[in-house]
């Protein structure tokens with residue numbers, strides 16, 4: 492093995508962020524040795540196999556190009572720390588479920604354990620890079636832990652939040668809108684910052700690598716997610732009004748999106764946002780604001796999450812009302828379970844909320860998804876009711892009373908809906924939680940069609 496690498500990089504946490512980001516660094520920087528460690532041996536085994544633990548278009552190809560050359564996955568965290576010069580911390584930071592701040596604040600236990608382990612195992616100076624999304628001032632806590640042992644070893648903490656979106660992670664990593672690096676403004680802070688800039692400069696133009704103080708960097712990540720989610724909740728709130736007034740949300744979104752001050756991205760009405768980040772990061776922001784006594788600011792951002800919950804509730808109430816106020820014993824096919832297309836991730840997916848509510852109504856569920864069935868089974872383990880999992884959408888829809896499109900997988904826009912209609916119970920219903928099919932055409936076929944934010948197209 493070539494041990495004459497320029498620097499040795501370690502990433503602690505081989506998840507949706509750690510895996511793809513390190514694969515990209517290894518792919519673009521053959522002069523660096525990149526090792527990814529995780530306490531979960533199953534995850535590491537999968538990273539070392541043909542079946543990676545996460546699905547992302549293009550990920551397998553870049554992992555394969557570097558794995559075993561300058562990209563390594565293993566479980567020996569201690570050895571990894573000892574051998575490395577630069578350590579990215581990419582462990583999970585979920586919402587706290589216990590004690591003070593439960594349901595709001597970030598649970599920093601995995602992150603703190605990592606900090607302590609770095610301190611315990613280090614024998615040489617290191618640059619520690621916060622990749623996980625963390626509350627503002629976490630770097631300060633990291634620094635305090637790392638300097639608590641008076642070991643004489645210098646640790647420089649940087650903030651380098653990750654802005655990739657699942658489903659387009661490789662594209663986002665290869666061609667990021669910007670890379671943000673926060674550092675302390677001391678000589679050693681700026682030197683460490685420049686080392687990280689140098690890594691990214693292997694493929695990202697310098698003007699897109701922006702630097703800031705460490706607190707701005709930490710806060711920017713929370714604010715970016717809050718703004719993105721806020722756009723979704725804004726358009727979703729208007730979708731409700733459209734359904735009452737016969738306006739069409741796609742037409743409204745198009746009209747407002749052409750205003751260059753508004754822009755046309757993130758204006759698609761849907762059953763609601765999901766994913767592991769938006770809700771947790773907004774709640775984290777809300778918690779921070781409350782902590783600083785900023786009640787109005789906290790209430791403002793909290794409403795983004797409230798609208799998202801409302802949108803999911805509205806979807807299920809629409810289904811119930813349309814289907815004559817009873818779903819008991821009706822077979823309902825969920826087309827899509829992932830929180831968005833092109834990922835198998837189901838964390839905070841609206842589909843789980845919808846599935847649980849349908850089960851409460853004693854509906855029979857047939858769940859279909861091209862990549863997320865394994866996670867769907869885990870999520871619904873222990874749920875009471877009649878659930879089956881069928882990947883083929885034609886088989887899944889057969890004999891059903893209704894279809895609910897919950898993920899915007901491109902394949903659902905291209906199905907032969909005439910064939911599906913012929914195999915369903917009548918009257919056949921279609922609830923398009925992503926507005927991806929041609930509603931007029933499906934109505935012509937015979938479906939009763941319920942889009943989001945547009946008038947329903949019914950046959951009675």
Ligand SMILES: NC(=O)c1ccc[n+]([C@@H]2O[C@H](COP(=O)([O-])OP(=O)(O)OC[C@H]3O[C@@H](n4cnc5c(N)ncnc54)[C@H](O)[C@@H]3O)[C@@H](O)[C@H]2O)c1
Nearest residue numbers: 504505506507508529530531581582583584601623624653
């Ligand atoms: N998923 C996203 O799209 C996304 C995007 C940007 C930022 N983030 C942020 O990145 C961070 C990681 O998110 P993720 O989605 O990759 O999470 P994840 O749950 O997929 O991965 C985290 C991994 O860290 C491992 N881990 C936890 N404690 C460890 C320890 N002490 N030592 C070694 N490994 C440990 C876990 O086993 C897990 O495999 C979070 O803070 C998240 O908010 C996520």
